Amino acid sequence: MGKIREPNKGKKIIGIGSRRIVYDLGNGNVKKVAKTKYGVLSNRREIVTYRSSAPSVRKHLAKIIESGDEYKWITMIRYNREFPKTKEYHQKLYRLWGKFRKNGITPYEILTRQGRPNYQNMRLKQNGEIVVIDYGNFRFRGKKG
Template sequence: MSINEILQNMSRRKMIGQGVYRRVYDLGNGYVLKVAKSKAGRRSNKKEVKLYLSSPYRVRKYLGKIVGFKEDYSSLIMKKYDQSIPETEKYRAKCFKVTRKFRKKRIFPYDIIHRGKPNPRNVRVKPNGRIVVIDYGNFKDRR
């Protein structure tokens, strides 16, 4: 199913999240659709797509997988990650370690850590235990 077909059937989609600039819908097939509400939302989608496609594997493996997007960046499809990040010292340390890995590649992450703890709105855990950032539209890429 193409992204255009998905957008035509939006009335059947369940909204699972919303930010200032974008809405997130569950597609029911293991993927989510992020739809921009404004120009700033399109910029966030564009930044996520460009960052995902241009990042080296060392950091891309920590980014939510993008599988499709509209050329005007009004929407994108990302793999859905359900498992919330546990509030443990182990995962807190993992988040700080991932932040350092991004910074070494001159990518400056925001909202991975919030008030000294992993941000549960933006960080999830893959089945293999690796953390994954699901919202990286506000990262700064200085490469």
């Protein structure tokens, strides 16, 4: 993918996956930069899912501010509040999973294969709502019926 670190020099890396690097821009936002063609696909999938989702679902997806260079990077709001390890929030997450499904989204990686929350992909907004910060593996089909 070339020199991905150069334009982000001096920015703090807060996450490294097999497909993307996440930088803290220091202004309340993060920048996800693709490392591979699959990272570009993940960025594109997040943009399409975010823009195509109903508002009732979109509010649970990390807000995308901008993107560029043919999906090689996207800027999103940074959410810092950790997802609580409580029964109440587990139940809220299961309901959210169903809401995604009902709205034509297969929400991969918010639950583990054992059905437990995937804590690294979720945070809370200031109002306590669950927000998914990594939805690059979601599948968007559109609403049924």
